[in-house]
Amino acid sequence: MSPQDRTRFLFARQALLPGGWRHNVRLSIADGQFVRIEANSAPEPGDTRCAIALPPLSSLHSHAFQRAMAGLAESRRDPADSFWTWRRQMYALAARITPDDMRAIAAQLYLELLKSGFTQVGEFHYLHRAPDGSAYDTPAAMALALVDAAQETGIGITILPTLYRHAGFGRALAPEQKRFASTPDFIAGILETIAARHDADPRIRHGLGLHSLRAVDRESLSHMLSMVGADIPVHIHVAEQKREVTECLDYLGRRPVAWLLDEAPVDSRWCLVHATHLDEDETRRLAASGATAGLCPVTEANLGDGFFPLNAYVSQGGRFGIGTDSNCLPSAAEELRLLEYGQRLTARKRCCALPSDMLGSVGRYLYDSALEGGTRACGHAGGRIAPGTRADLCILDEAAMALPDLEQDAILDGMIFACPVVPVRDVMVAGEWVVRDGYHAGQDRIAAAFRETVRRLRS
Incomplete structure (x- = not known):
């Protein structure tokens, strides 16, 4: 079974859904898509937990x-x-x-x-x-x-x-x-x-x-x-x-x-x-x-x-x-x-x-x-946390926000106007985590290749 074939579950204390902010949102993800979105729910054993989930x-x-x-x-x-x-x-x-x-x-x-x-x-x-x-x-x-x-x-x-x-x-x-x-x-x-x-x-x-x-x-x-x-x-x-x-x-x-x-x-x-x-x-x-x-x-x-x-x-x-x-x-x-x-x-x-x-x-x-x-x-099938769309997520690092305990739209105001960069912790694309805890598995290799390329081009 490939990683995309199995169902993943994520529980967010706050998530920005098409209808607005919702609390205690449980997301089911399979085959690279969101399958089910349940607000005002409770986490279950094995769920990945996060504070704030945004559509990227x-x-x-x-x-x-x-x-x-x-x-x-x-x-x-x-x-x-x-x-x-x-x-x-x-x-x-x-x-x-x-x-x-x-x-x-x-x-x-x-x-x-x-x-x-x-x-x-x-x-x-x-x-x-x-x-x-x-x-x-x-x-x-x-x-x-x-x-x-x-x-x-x-x-x-x-x-x-x-x-x-x-x-x-x-x-x-x-x-x-x-x-x-x-x-x-x-x-x-x-x-x-x-x-x-x-x-x-x-x-x-x-x-x-x-x-x-x-x-x-x-x-x-x-x-x-x-x-x-x-x-x-x-x-x-x-x-x-x-x-x-x-x-x-x-x-x-x-x-x-x-x-x-x-x-x-x-x-x-x-x-x-x-x-x-x-x-x-x-x-x-x-x-x-x-x-x-x-x-x-x-x-x-x-x-x-x-x-x-x-x-x-x-x-x-x-x-x-x-x-x-x-x-x-x-x-x-x-x-x-x-x-x-x-x-x-x-x-x-x-x-x-x-x-x-x-x-x-x-x-x-x-x-x-x-x-x-x-x-x-x-022209892609993402942009929303909703069933049937591509499962893309941006998980914010709540501790990196300028102020604690922000709720709903204050999160976006603080993220844009009071943070040097979007405080990204984790990123998912098509159901796969590509950034975890701010780290990409290929970042050292990619950075080394980039530096070597730029040095050669500049010389």
Whole structure:
């Protein structure tokens, strides 16, 4: 009998269920799913006991390889330092990475994400080709290295092979972008390979990445969408920088989000990553579309992107999730905290994330919204502690909270606003414990491989 075939039982003094917080919750888990949830119950002999159980978050947007340059781009090298100058350093790293390097870097990141409270990562993957621009013998080699890293750590992954055609609106790829070059047929082939090898694994999902409107023309976008299923997630960078908005207006005659909503079948399976620079009409229309805004506050702050108009968006029913993007600081707590604090600094008032007509816990609203938006954007069968869903759990270390004896929403407020990181003790993915007492069984091996890889890349 395999570990997933037997029934496991866990008893939580408090658990966040779809209907809200419940006390004394007994969870039955089998075949990687929650089977039965009983609140106001009593523990039985052999039950694993814990104080606080949460459904874990998804990081809906990640470029794993960029974890290898965390903290290395914080020296001014240009008087007009910006996203565009940072990108040159990122390209220099991207030029050197092999599939083995990718696996080692991603495994370290995914381990950190698990310990931060994430159990699914949306990997927006465009580093497709060999350093000379040729295809690998297995064209999906780099994507498969990311999937291997996810399997090594136990995290769930939504791999998003990303179409990348142009250096900018109407411009051919630059030499430093030759590893990103792809066609709809090339991306479809990667998706077919991943599906053929991994569709039976409940932790591995796939979707489609469209790099951006500056990198994917109208014809390629339409062709790519016609080649993939109508039920898989579709992610795209959009309106991250004001320069991008200006260039889009000049080239396409419309702002990028407006163009996308006019010309593409944007609906609930879409994730518009960043969408930082919206006007009032775009904000209203994006909220009404059912798409998820993929917000990455730590990276957006690091790159000087700007602030998303969160309150106006959520007050019109807009959905959002969070991503760790450049992975310069993989932290669920920091993403949520900075999302709220950025709004406070802009509006010069407190408790800004809530829709305008809502009162209550900011932490609870942020967590619920990021949970739902991330699960939807990553297209996986988790995100809730409920029968029939993938059995993912984040167990908090009650002793590591800033204050003792917290109850219900005060747990989330304290976890986000009064803890440096989410105080994770244990993590379960698809019915299997991957972190116990803060320890991952492969962490020493994974860290050693990561350090050796980064030393070699930097030399």
